[in-house]
Amino acid sequence: MGFLTITSCGKKETAPADQTETTEPSGEGEQAPATAAAEENVLVLEGNDQMQFNVNELKAVAGKPIKLTLKHVGKIPKEAMGHNLVILQPGTDLSAFALKANDAKATDYIPESENAVIIAHTKLLGGGEEDTIEFTIDKKGNYPFICSFPGHVAMMKGVLIVE
Template identity: 35%
Template sequence: MTRSIFAVSALALALAACSKSPAPEAPAAAPAETATAAAPATTTAAEAAPAPEAAPAPEPAPAAGTMPATVTDCATTIEANDSMKYNADSITVPASCTQFTINLKHVGKMPITAMGHNVVIAKQADMARIAADGMSVSPEHIKAGDARVIAHTRMIGGGESASVSFDVAKIKGDGPYEFFCSFPGHLALMKGSIAVQ
């Protein structure tokens, strides 16, 4: 019995010690915005109805140099600028055409000696060698009589235009074929595919 009284006394002391520990702090009051946000919102039937779907936004126009050239009546016009870019990166020649014409417009202002442009058509595999071989031939930058060149315009400066017509059968064989500018250093940026469909 002494043990029971001793156990009960120990338990009472332990409980008393626990009751003297500081009470935990109450959570800080929520700011007014939080309390308001937590409150259930009341809405009218009109507010609860889903909003009508908006018409899809029109797709942005492709950036310059990322568009196919427009072809009309077996011809196309491409523009070149002072930023070493064509406004087209591909030309699709209709299979019904026997002759095709490319009109080149230099819409920049820089002279031919600083920012000349042309359009040269050749097999993709021949482009780099054509450009390298024509590097020292000024102002055209095309080696005379280069058999790898299918067709080319003359070199032009800002505000000028030039055209070239060629036999479509010449780009129906083993390709792929490309158009490019042979002015020194321009080949890296000024090129695109040309194919018959």
Template identity: 25%
Template sequence: GKHLGDIPFPERPSNLCFGGEDGKTLFVTARKSLYSLAMKVGGAGFKDAGAPEGNKVEVTISSVKEKLVYDVKSFTVRTGQKVTVTFKNPDFPPHNLLFVKPGQADAVAKMAVDMGADGFAKQFKPDTDKILWGSTMLDHGETEKISFTAPEPGDYPYVCTFPGHAILMRGVMKVVP
């Protein structure tokens, strides 16, 4: 590739990963800070089978062992459908699954980190109206069901708010008319 320049870091980077609302933003973490570089990358992207017909939809989403990702990156439902999401955590760290308002995943993740040590008692679930529905913090082997009615059309992110997990543990529920 072509060298585009150097980025000065106060410390040596410890991790590079992609995340963000679009899944194509490069994040660089150092010991004390998180730097975000907006960088679009090529690729085929995700395929979605479209919204299922009928009034009820059941979706199962699991954490992937030792990967800090969900196994379902996106799914589609129709406005007004009764949605039941079964969230499973086969991974060893604790994880949750929070559905948030469009464009609010990063803000909610930051609020969870800002909770500091108090976050453990509150399961790193900030008290905000930006969170629509969600699970509790699940330990290894636990499962929880989340039920709701699909809202107005839009892209509704879901994210794990345990500190540091939100960079990769996210997906999108697409709601269509």
């Protein structure tokens, strides 16, 4: 039963918490920390037809590759209800970014003028689609994420906490 608990925790958002607990007693459970460490920066986020992400907070470990999957679990095509995920530098003015994104239809609402504040982004998705991106953030901090499709930032935003 203990094995099932460790296995299921490694696949959930609680992996960073488990990693924190296992790093203190460094000699115990050599295999369990390796499993948690291998999966700790694997993140999944869902967007739906009600303009909502299923979570508004994600956690990752600084300096380790992050594999993030965005799934559009709705049915409406991207032309009417497109979703993406844009991870931004801390301190970015989300309203100003969203205004510039509104004018960037040709680049799927990713404004090229804002490349300096964009850490990573998925492609624009319609219902039933998904996209996976891989990136690394070396510096600890709180990184805002949004959907940059016009009008969505008001409801579709959150924070990636890098510890």
